[in-house]
Amino acid sequence: MSVSAPTRPTRDPVLLAPISWRTPIIMTVLAALALFGFALFTPAGLESTIELTGASAAWQLPDLVIGSRAAALALVLVAFALAGLSFWTAQNRRRSMAVPVVFGICLVFAFLIWAVAGNASGLPLPFLLSTAMTAALPLIFGAFAGLLCERSGVINIAIEGQLLAGAFLTAVLATVAGNAYVGLIAAPVGGALVGLILAVFSIKYRVDQIIVGVVVNVLVLGLTSYLFSTVLSDDPLRLNNPPQLPALRIPLLADIPVVGEALFNQNIIVYAMYAAVVALHIGLFRSRWGLRVRAVGEHPKAADTVGIDVNRTRYRNVVFGSAVAGFGGASMVAAGLAFTKEVTEGRGYIALAAMILGRWSPTGALAAALLFGFADSLNRVLNNIGSPVPYEILAMLPYLATIFAVAGLVGRVRPPAGAGKAYPS
Amino acid sequence: MSENNDGREKPERTGAQPDAAQPDADAPSQAAAPQQPEAHTEAEPDGRGPEDSGRARRAAQAPAVPDTSPRPHPVDDGPTSSQARWATFRHEMLTGSWLLTLLAIVAALVISSVLIAVADADVRASAGYFFARPADLLSAAWSSIAGTYVALFRGSVFDYTVLTGGGVAELGRAISPLTKTMVEATPLILAALGIGIGFRSGLFNIGAQGQVLMGAATASLVGFTFVPPGTGPFSSLLHLVLALGAAVLVGGLWAGIAGILKARTGANEVIVTIMLNWIATYLVAYLLTTAVYRVQANRPIAPHVAETAELPSLLGSWSPLHWGFPLALLAALGVWWLMERSTIGFQFRAVGANMHAARTAGISVNRVFVMVMVTAGMLAGAGGAMQILGVEGTFRASSAGTIGFDAITVALLGRNRSGGIVAAAMLFGALRAGAALMQTVADTPVDIILVIQAVIVLFIAAPPLVRTLFRLPDPQRTRVAARAKEATR
CATH class of the missing domain: 1.10.3470 (ABC transporter involved in vitamin B12 uptake, BtuC)
Structure with missing residues (x-):
C-alpha cells in the first residue's frame, strides 16, 4: 500500500450503493408508450374540451378547448424532459419524489386529453376531482387506521371489516335517529369494536395478527350481511334509509377554479380528514406519543426497557386506529345511500395497499389513497361520457400502476420492525 | 378434596398391572375417547360420580396440589402411578388439539344459534310478550335454530328425509349431500x-x-x-x-x-x-x-x-x-x-x-x-x-x-x-x-355460514380462550406444576 494518506477525506466509492437506474428507465419507457399511445396517433383535427369550473362556482371560467394532438404532444415532451431530469438526479444520487409525481400528472393529463378528444360533452374536471375525493375517503381513513396499528406493531388486515362495521352502524343509527351526524358518532364505535376483537386476539391471546385480521374480516362480512338479509331487509325504510350528510360549502375557497369544489364543498368527513392528516403527521413524528408508538413498533423490547407499556400502547393504538377506519366507513353511506352487502367491495385491502405504497406515513398514504380514488372516479366519469378504452381495461389501470409503483418507484419498503410479532406481557 | 376420591378408591389395586386391574374403569373410556368427545360423561358409570368440566380440571391438576390430604401408602408407587396414569390420560384428553377443535366448532355453532334466533321473525314477535308467555320465545328460538342446523346437515352430509324404506338407490340419494x-x-x-x-x-x-x-x-x-x-x-x-x-x-x-x-x-x-x-x-x-x-x-x-x-x-x-x-x-x-x-x-x-x-x-x-x-x-x-x-x-x-x-x-x-x-x-x-338447503328450508340466509367459519377459526387460533370458556386445564401450566412437584418430592 502507498504511504501517502489522502489529505482530505474522500468518500470511498466502494461503500456507495450502486446507482439505481430503474426509476428513470421506467419513466422513459412510460413516456415513450404515451408518445405513441396518446399523442402521435391522435387525428390532427380533434379538439379536447375540459370544464374548469363547477356549476356552483361564483365566477365561471369558459371551458378549455385545445387541440388534442398538440396538447398531448406537449405534455409527453414535458414527461420526456422529466425522465431526463430523473436520469440526472439518479446520477447525482439524489432522491426526489417530486419528479415522478409531476411526471405522473403529465401522463394522466395526456391520457385525459386523448380520451376526450373529439368528445362534444367535454371532461367535467371539477366534478371528476370532487368524486375522486369522495371515493378516496374510505381509503384514506383505512390507510390511516392501518398505519396507526402497524406503527405500534400490530398488522391490521381487518381494515375491510372495520370500514364495513362503520358503514353498517352509520346506516342503521343514522336512520333510526333520523340524523346523519348521529351516524358519524356511531361509525367509530363500530370500527373500535372490530378493533377490540383484533386487539384481544392478537395482543392478549397472541394469535398471528394476519390470521386474526383475515378472520375478523370474514366475521364482520358475515355478521353485517346476515343482519342485512334478515333484520334490515324486513324493514328497510325504518332501519336502512340513512339521511344524506350535507355538504358544507366554504365561501370563497370553494370558488377556486378546478380544485375548489373538490376540496372545500364537501361534507364534514372531508374536513375531518384534513385535520386527521395534520394531527397524525405531527402526532407520529413530532410528539412524545408518536415517538413512543414508533418505538413500540420498531423495537418493543427497547421500549419496554425504558418503561413504556408495550401492550397497553398497542391496545390503545389498535382500538383508536380501528375507530378511525370505522369513521371512514361512514363516508360510504354519507351520500344517503343504504347499506348493502359488502358495501366496501374490497376497499379495505386497497387501503392496506395505499398505506404500504405511502410507506407507513400519513402524507404518503394520503397521496396513494387519492390516486386510487382519482382512478376510480375517472373510470366512472369516462364511462359516462363515453371513452375509447373499454371499462374493464381502464378499471385495471390503477392496479397495474400500483404494481409498477411498488416494483419500480417504491421498491423495498420496510414495515415497522416489530410489526407482526406479539410481545409477551 | 374431591380430587382425592380417585386416589382413595384405588390403593387396593396393586401397582403390578394397573391396566389389567381396572379394565372396567379405564379401558372403556380410553377406547371411547378418540371418537367420543363426551367421553367424560360416558365414563361416569364407573363410580366416580358426575364430573363437570370444572371438576375435570381440578382432577387433572391433582398432581400439582400439595400434599394436603392423607396419602394411604406414601411409599407404595403403585397407586400414585395408576393415579398419575389416569391423570396423564385425562390431561392429554383435555389438552389435546382435537378437543379444542371440537369445542371451537361447538362454540361457533352456539354463537351462530344466538344470531339465528335473534334474526328470526317469530322469535322477535314472541319476545314482545316474553314475560307473559316465555315458553313461546323458547320454542320459537328452538325451532328456528334446530331447523337451520338440521337443514344444514341434510344438505351437506345425510338427507334422511328421502329414505322411505329400502333400496340402494334411495341410500345413494341420501348420502348424495x-x-x-x-x-x-x-x-x-x-x-x-x-x-x-x-x-x-x-x-x-x-x-x-x-x-x-x-x-x-x-x-x-x-x-x-x-x-x-x-x-x-x-x-x-x-x-x-x-x-x-x-x-x-x-x-x-x-x-x-x-x-x-x-x-x-x-x-x-x-x-x-x-x-x-x-x-x-x-x-x-x-x-x-x-x-x-x-x-x-x-x-x-x-x-x-x-x-x-x-x-x-x-x-x-x-x-x-x-x-x-x-x-x-x-x-x-x-x-x-x-x-x-x-x-x-x-x-x-x-x-x-x-x-x-x-x-x-x-x-x-x-x-x-x-x-x-x-x-x-x-x-x-x-x-x-x-x-x-x-x-x-x-x-x-x-x-x-x-x-x-x-x-x-x-x-x-x-x-x-x-x-x-x-x-x-x-x-x-x-x-x-x-x-342452499338451509336457505330454502329454514329460511336462514347463507351469510350465517361466514359467521360460523370465522368464529371457528378465531377460537381454534386462540386455544387459551377456548380453555377459559370451557374451563379446561392449560397444558403448559399443569406441566410446569407437575415438574415443580417432582422437584419438591
Whole structure:
C-alpha cells in the first residue's frame, strides 16, 4: 500500500450503493408508450374540451378547448424532459419524489386529453376531482387506521371489516335517529369494536395478527350481511334509509377554479380528514406519543426497557386506529345511500395497499389513497361520457400502476420492525 | 378434596398391572375417547360420580396440589402411578388439539344459534310478550335454530328425509349431500394447499382468488376450443390433461409475477397479489366481452366445455362427485411430501422460519420466493379448473366465487398442513354444500355460514380462550406444576 494518506477525506466509492437506474428507465419507457399511445396517433383535427369550473362556482371560467394532438404532444415532451431530469438526479444520487409525481400528472393529463378528444360533452374536471375525493375517503381513513396499528406493531388486515362495521352502524343509527351526524358518532364505535376483537386476539391471546385480521374480516362480512338479509331487509325504510350528510360549502375557497369544489364543498368527513392528516403527521413524528408508538413498533423490547407499556400502547393504538377506519366507513353511506352487502367491495385491502405504497406515513398514504380514488372516479366519469378504452381495461389501470409503483418507484419498503410479532406481557 | 376420591378408591389395586386391574374403569373410556368427545360423561358409570368440566380440571391438576390430604401408602408407587396414569390420560384428553377443535366448532355453532334466533321473525314477535308467555320465545328460538342446523346437515352430509324404506338407490340419494360436500371441498383443498405452502414459507399470498380465476378461465378456454384427435377414452384423457395442465400453468405464471417481483425488486407480495386479484377480475371480465370467449349477444358467459374435457363422474349419475376430489387428495399427499420430505420443501420451511438464517445457510431466498408463489399458483389454478371441468362447465366472471378467499381461512384452520387442510376444506365444503338447503328450508340466509367459519377459526387460533370458556386445564401450566412437584418430592 502507498504511504501517502489522502489529505482530505474522500468518500470511498466502494461503500456507495450502486446507482439505481430503474426509476428513470421506467419513466422513459412510460413516456415513450404515451408518445405513441396518446399523442402521435391522435387525428390532427380533434379538439379536447375540459370544464374548469363547477356549476356552483361564483365566477365561471369558459371551458378549455385545445387541440388534442398538440396538447398531448406537449405534455409527453414535458414527461420526456422529466425522465431526463430523473436520469440526472439518479446520477447525482439524489432522491426526489417530486419528479415522478409531476411526471405522473403529465401522463394522466395526456391520457385525459386523448380520451376526450373529439368528445362534444367535454371532461367535467371539477366534478371528476370532487368524486375522486369522495371515493378516496374510505381509503384514506383505512390507510390511516392501518398505519396507526402497524406503527405500534400490530398488522391490521381487518381494515375491510372495520370500514364495513362503520358503514353498517352509520346506516342503521343514522336512520333510526333520523340524523346523519348521529351516524358519524356511531361509525367509530363500530370500527373500535372490530378493533377490540383484533386487539384481544392478537395482543392478549397472541394469535398471528394476519390470521386474526383475515378472520375478523370474514366475521364482520358475515355478521353485517346476515343482519342485512334478515333484520334490515324486513324493514328497510325504518332501519336502512340513512339521511344524506350535507355538504358544507366554504365561501370563497370553494370558488377556486378546478380544485375548489373538490376540496372545500364537501361534507364534514372531508374536513375531518384534513385535520386527521395534520394531527397524525405531527402526532407520529413530532410528539412524545408518536415517538413512543414508533418505538413500540420498531423495537418493543427497547421500549419496554425504558418503561413504556408495550401492550397497553398497542391496545390503545389498535382500538383508536380501528375507530378511525370505522369513521371512514361512514363516508360510504354519507351520500344517503343504504347499506348493502359488502358495501366496501374490497376497499379495505386497497387501503392496506395505499398505506404500504405511502410507506407507513400519513402524507404518503394520503397521496396513494387519492390516486386510487382519482382512478376510480375517472373510470366512472369516462364511462359516462363515453371513452375509447373499454371499462374493464381502464378499471385495471390503477392496479397495474400500483404494481409498477411498488416494483419500480417504491421498491423495498420496510414495515415497522416489530410489526407482526406479539410481545409477551 | 374431591380430587382425592380417585386416589382413595384405588390403593387396593396393586401397582403390578394397573391396566389389567381396572379394565372396567379405564379401558372403556380410553377406547371411547378418540371418537367420543363426551367421553367424560360416558365414563361416569364407573363410580366416580358426575364430573363437570370444572371438576375435570381440578382432577387433572391433582398432581400439582400439595400434599394436603392423607396419602394411604406414601411409599407404595403403585397407586400414585395408576393415579398419575389416569391423570396423564385425562390431561392429554383435555389438552389435546382435537378437543379444542371440537369445542371451537361447538362454540361457533352456539354463537351462530344466538344470531339465528335473534334474526328470526317469530322469535322477535314472541319476545314482545316474553314475560307473559316465555315458553313461546323458547320454542320459537328452538325451532328456528334446530331447523337451520338440521337443514344444514341434510344438505351437506345425510338427507334422511328421502329414505322411505329400502333400496340402494334411495341410500345413494341420501348420502348424495356428502358427495356434494366433497365436490365443494375440492377447489378449496387445492387453493388452500397453495396458500399453506406460502404461509409456511413466510409469504402471505392473498392472490389465490386471482389465480383460481385465471385457472378457471384457462381451463374453460382450452375446454371449448381444443378438439382432440380421434375419439375414445384416450383422446378424452388428452383433452382433460391439456385443459388441466394449461390451467395449472397459467395459475402458476400468474402467481409467479408476484414471486418474481418480490425476488427482483422486493415488491411487497401482499400488495402485488391484491392488485393481481383485481387485474385478473377485470381482465376476465374484459375477455368475456370479446370474441376470445365466443360470447353471444352481450351475455358474458363462455360456451360449455367439450364433453371430452369434463372430469368424469366418480360414482355415477346419482352423485355430483367427480375425479377432481381424488386428484385433490393426491395433491395434498404431494404437498405433504414436498414440504416434509423433499429438499425443496426444507428450503421453503427454512425461509419461512428465518429468512436471514436461510440466506446465510446458502439457500437462495429469492429463488424460493418465486418457487413458492409458482407452486401456490399452480395449485390454485388447478382448483379453478376443477370448478369448470368438474362442476360448472360454462365459465363466467363469477365462476371463482369466493374460493380464493375462503381458501385462506381453510389454510388457517388446517394449520397449513396437508391433513389439516383436507379436514378443514371438508368442513367448509359441508357448510357451503348445506347452505342452499338451509336457505330454502329454514329460511336462514347463507351469510350465517361466514359467521360460523370465522368464529371457528378465531377460537381454534386462540386455544387459551377456548380453555377459559370451557374451563379446561392449560397444558403448559399443569406441566410446569407437575415438574415443580417432582422437584419438591
